[in-house]
Each structure stands twice: as structure tokens, then as C-alpha cells.
Amino acid sequence: MFNKKKDEYSEYEKSEPAVSTDPDVRRRKTSVIGPTLKFKGELSANEDLIIEGEIEGTIAHQDKNLTVGKEGRVKADINARTVEVYGKVEGDIHGEDIVKLAKSADVKGNIRCARIVMEDGARFSGSIDMGQKAKSAPKPTSLPVGDSAKQVESAG
């Protein structure tokens, strides 16, 4: 699922079918907050978002995927369909579908989601509320022996 995002980001400048009335404007599916960018204020979006810089304020990003990269530092409450954290987040995270914390993640805040993956090594301080159903029920999977990732799925 997440591997699909690779092409969207790495080929962000690739020419895609242009808007019919505006050939220079390319349809991008992902916005990128680069590593030197710092923003303080309100941010909302209706497309996938990758944060490698600093965001402080509020992020309203429902129904799309949000990734906080390794260099990303977010001081804000986050609402998104899928939230993937590799960097630092101070604030509550609401993942409509799933929240993933990589081993490099450092999260201080409460998490509300239907499913969560927390990798061994991830730093987390807060509470987890999984009292909501996933939008799309995941297929049952079994983790291979030796896999360090821990997956918890809600009973409901």
C-alpha cells in the first residue's frame, strides 16, 4: 500500500497529463514540505502530504495520506486517513484508517485510529484509542517469524 507513494514523490516533477486549460500545471497527487521549510499557522489539504520540514499550528488533512519524514518536525494535531511517522510529532494524531510509527519516530501525543503499526524502537508518549472501525477492513495477515513490527488490530 505504502510502496505506491514512492513513485508519487520521487517522480514529482514527471510530466503527467496536464489540466486541459492549463498545460503548464501538472496534476500532482502529493504536496511536499521540504527539509528547509518552516511553517507556522493553519494548513489544510485534500491531497497526500509529505512533511520533511517544520510545521507548527494545525493540520486538517482528512481522507488523504500524511507522512512525517525523518527530518520532519510537527507541532500540531494531525487528522488524516493514513498517518505515517518517521520523524517527530508533538500533538494528537487521528488516523481515519491506520497510523504507522517507524523505529525513528518520536511521538508525544494521543493517537486515535482503527489500526496501528508501531515498530520496535519507536518512541511514543501518550494514549492510544482504537475505538473506531477501519474504513476498509484489513485482510487478516500473519507476521513472519522475526519480524520486529508489531501490529495491533482492533477487535471491532
Place this chain on the structure above:
Amino acid sequence: MAAHDSVPDEPSHDTEVRGDEQGVRRALPSIIGITVVMKGELTVGEDLVIEGTFDGTITGTGPDTVTVRRTAHLSGEVSAGTVRVEDGTNLEGTVISGRIKLAE
């Protein structure tokens, strides 16, 4: 392993530098997409492309280029080494720059 069973070590995107025509490696630009709405203060030390809506102050800390696409709605102040404004852009405010390019 199923993709959603674990988190990859690195975010699934490419390296953070790219080569331009002269082979010079540059930081990837930030892209504020069409559906993005931002209100506040922004500083950036790399190229920035704005396609969405921004209300506030944009300050470029280096010689990089801020490109304002024609889909953008920009209110406030833009200060950067180079500001490139496309024809048809909805821009209200002040642009402070050593180089201002008006592009068709």
C-alpha cells in the same frame, strides 16, 4: 511480507537531492499543491512551488526561487532571491526580490 505489516526504514520517496541540467545537486523543491490552503508564516531555504492558496508571509532564506503558479491564490508578502510569477496568477500583496520573473 505484506506491505502494511511493517514500516519501511525510510519514507518511501527518493533522495533529497537531484541534479539539474549542469549536474549540480540541489535540494528538492517544496510543493504546495493545488488543494493546499495555508495561512501563516513560512520560511524556506530551497525552491518553492506554490499551486494552492497561501495567505501570509513567505520568506526565502537563500538564493532560491519561489514559483507562483497560475492556479495559486496568494495574499500577503513574498520575499525571496527570485520570484517567478506565472501569467494569470491571483496575487495580492507585496513581492520583494532581487529578480522577479513574469512567466507566460
